[in-house]
Amino acid sequence: MITTEEVLKALKFVQYPGMQKNIVDYKFIRDLEVENSGKVSFTVSFKTTQKEIEEPLKKMVLEALREVGGITEINVKMDVSILETPPKQEPKPAPGPIDKDPDLIPEVKHTILVSSAKGGVGKSTVSLNLALALAKEGAKVGLLDSDVYGPSLPIMTGLEGKQPKSDDEKIVPIEKFGLKLMSIGFLVAREDALIWRGPMVMQAVQQLLKDVAWGELDYLVVDLPPGTGDTQLTFSQKVNLAGAVIVTTPQDVALIDTARGIDMFNKTNVPILGLIENMSYFLCPHCGNREEIFSNNGGKTESKRLGIDFLGEIPLNLAIREGGDSGEPIFFAKPDSEIAKTFTNISKQITKKLPFEEKNGLLSKVKSLFN
Numbered sequence: 001m002i003t004t005e006e007v008l009k010a011l012k013f014v015q016y017p018g019m020q021k022n023i024v025d026y027k028f029i030r031d032l033e034v035e036n037s038g039k040v041s042f043t044v045s046f047k048t049t050q051k052e053i054e055e056p057l058k059k060m061v062l063e064a065l066r067e068v069g070g071i072t073e074i075n076v077k078m079d080v081s082i083l084e085t086p087p088k089q090e091p092k093p094a095p096g097p098i099d100k101d102p103d104l105i106p107e108v109k110h111t112i113l114v115s116s117a118k119g120g121v122g123k124s125t126v127s128l129n130l131a132l133a134l135a136k137e138g139a140k141v142g143l144l145d146s147d148v149y150g151p152s153l154p155i156m157t158g159l160e161g162k163q164p165k166s167d168d169e170k171i172v173p174i175e176k177f178g179l180k181l182m183s184i185g186f187l188v189a190r191e192d193a194l195i196w197r198g199p200m201v202m203q204a205v206q207q208l209l210k211d212v213a214w215g216e217l218d219y220l221v222v223d224l225p226p227g228t229g230d231t232q233l234t235f236s237q238k239v240n241l242a243g244a245v246i247v248t249t250p251q252d253v254a255l256i257d258t259a260r261g262i263d264m265f266n267k268t269n270v271p272i273l274g275l276i277e278n279m280s281y282f283l284c285p286h287c288g289n290r291e292e293i294f295s296n297n298g299g300k301t302e303s304k305r306l307g308i309d310f311l312g313e314i315p316l317n318l319a320i321r322e323g324g325d326s327g328e329p330i331f332f333a334k335p336d337s338e339i340a341k342t343f344t345n346i347s348k349q350i351t352k353k354l355p356f357e358e359k360n361g362l363l364s365k366v367k368s369l370f371n
């Protein structure tokens, strides 16, 4: 005699069109009954936006049961609830350069964004160590943690609970490791920032530029929140940017979100300086051995496919995490390590791409002789 198990086993061969699983695993089969006579009855119940799927799916169900011995009669009921298709969202028009506000950070030569599709990939870690590497070359560098909802700079620099001073109505960035540092985390309690909506976030970000006494800087490194939200939009609309650096890990390098982020920068005319792969391989803290724990070269291959430069790979290493937790970034704590050298190398590749502007150097002195 035919059993319900046998019926379900046969129905497992019916895949819902376009989806990963079969109709049994999706729990579409309801009220399954098998009578002694061999009569099989059940309902196929599901929600869809495509009414036209009903007939072919029913045919597939009957087809799957055709081969099962012992069935004398099949009674299938289709119970389809039609969902409304969500209205198509109009894409936001790409903002033009006319919106740019030259008064936000007039004395900053190059603003470099550090972005990623997801959180936790090491964007803040990369931002801080990159800023340190730039400063080591003798440049004046500021670091702005613009993650309004999850600022991490105070902890990473050992400055938690510190409050910046004000001077002439501007907030003075906190100086440490030779960097000028600013984070929303120095200014407001986390719970307060969490309830901010889009326009308030945009306002706060502009204040972190305009109301902070950044002074003359060669580079302002901006640690962005993950994704493509209001903060990213504010920067690409309002600030003249040197470009954006994308940080990924081997696991998410091929994520559609990474491409989406790149697409947003392209649409808003922000140059992409390149991709950094973080937690790329395992660097043993004891023997210094390099272990490829992920299939390697993902970052390089993906950069090529996306048409952007590959800037370098940073290992997964305990000292990096400890540096972040203890407020002593690795570039500062271990300036001679291989990891610090990698950051130096990345910073050099970035600066090479930026227009060289010498204000008080030899070149301008020579020029002034002829004026």
Ligand SMILES: Nc1ncnc2c1ncn2[C@@H]1O[C@H](COP(=O)(O)OP(=O)(O)O)[C@@H](O)[C@H]1O
Binding pocket: 116, 118, 119, 120, 121, 122, 123, 124, 125, 126, 152, 278, 279, 314, 315, 316, 317, 318, 320, 321, 322, 324, 325
């Ligand atoms: N290469 C690395 N090796 C080990 N730990 C890392 C590395 N990069 C980042 N981390 C740790 O991972 C966590 C998330 O990093 P973070 O820089 O805060 O990411 P994001 O800013 O993208 O959210 C932190 O605890 C940080 O110390």
Ligand SMILES: [Mg+2]
Binding pocket: 120, 123, 124, 125, 147, 150, 152, 223
């Ligand atoms: Mg972060």
